[in-house]
Amino acid sequence: MSLDKVIAISGKPGLFKLITQTRGGFVAESLIDNKRLSVSVQNNVSILSEIAIYTLTEEVPLSSVFQKIKDKENGGVTSVNPKDSKDKLEEYFFEVLPDYDEDRVYASDIKKVIQWYNLLQKHDMLESLAEESKKQSQEEE
Numbered sequence: 001m002s003l004d005k006v007i008a009i010s011g012k013p014g015l016f017k018l019i020t021q022t023r024g025g026f027v028a029e030s031l032i033d034n035k036r037l038s039v040s041v042q043n044n045v046s047i048l049s050e051i052a053i054y055t056l057t058e059e060v061p062l063s064s065v066f067q068k069i070k071d072k073e074n075g076g077v078t079s080v081n082p083k084d085s086k087d088k089l090e091e092y093f094f095e096v097l098p099d100y101d102e103d104r105v106y107a108s109d110i111k112k113v114i115q116w117y118n119l120l121q122k123h124d125m126l127e128s129l130a131e132e133s134k135k136q137s138q139e140e141e
Helices: 062-072 086-096 107-122 129-140
Strands: 006-009 016-022 025-030 036-040 045-047 052-054 059-061
Touching: 006 107, 016 036, 052 062, 059 062, 062 086, 062 107, 086 107
Parallel strands: none
Antiparallel strands: 006 016, 006 045, 016 025, 025 036, 052 059
């Protein structure tokens, strides 16, 4: 499944996959507990494929960041826990994305990226990342 079908909903923990569209929004299923909920157009929703991380030179798509974490961890869960200290999270993120912009990427953002990566990894949803990050880099050129 591509990141086009995975969303984050403001105020709701975890990630959701899109199930179907309705007249006033859509139905999404939680990746945490598989519960379905109706999401209206008033909710603040972010599609993972449209999220990017600031670096000193450009914005790197989240799929590329996930791919770098996947390469670093050999496809396994992250070696750092999202609840670790700010310094430990930043040190880990520097290993994954050495030129990320420290002024615009906060520890809370790093924590979210790590949580999301682990959730997607748990559900075997990282397989399409290599093709997706190639496609996005081709579109940018």
